[in-house]
Amino acid sequence: MKPNKRNKPFYKQFLRLRKNIQDRPKLFKFKKQKWQNIQRYSKNQLKFYRRFQVKDQFQSSISKFASRGNSFQKKFRNNLYDRKLFSLFYGGLKRKYLKKHILKSIQTKQYGNGINDFRYQTLQFFESRLDTVLVRSKFCLSFKSSAQLILHGHVLVNSIPITTKSYILKPNDLIEIILNPKSRQLVKKNLDRSNFWPLPPKHLAINYRTLQILFLYTEDSNFIPVFNHYLNLNSIVANIKRS
Structure with a gap:
């Protein structure tokens, strides 16, 4: 055996x-x-x-490795590193899932309000996931606990139980925790343990008393969340196109 x-x-x-x-x-x-x-x-x-230094996601990229070089091997290593970093940043997403939705955002030609950068479209999609919103609002301290809270039916979207962690939210969607003492106590415990950095993004209107979140994402570059890590999306796309 x-x-x-x-x-x-x-x-x-x-x-x-x-x-x-x-x-x-x-x-x-x-x-x-x-x-x-x-x-x-x-x-x-x-x-x-x-x-408390905010990372600009639209700045020019600098490799983490000292010997960046121009060889195919070094470029592939850097691109693979950035793709794994991005995947883990959003809870360990699969390569197939990343490839599907990042390439879809590249093919989208209309970004709205003069935003013609696929990086904004990509970040908007992944920040619209239900599990990501729970983590950004500090209702959950990790993507694993966020997924468990959703899969067990403790999260409502517009008063409807949602059990899919990859559910994509739409503007003006209302997210709330069910009226279960254990669930609400768990979320409040996470809020007490959180240091609230990075700050919750501007596109989330959060009521910490009633444990409700109003999703307000709009086509505005000012609503880009605050990141304390740099995600090299150009390098990620280069790795995905090769795979």
């Missing part, structure tokens, strides 16, 4: 990418020597003048 394959721990993905892309505080609790470098780097990024 073949031995069962053990899944590697979730946090080893941060170790391979050398970046705490989801800002998980649990990463600092690991005591083995292999975690020391990424812990030191993450603590350095949590300094006051760096922690």
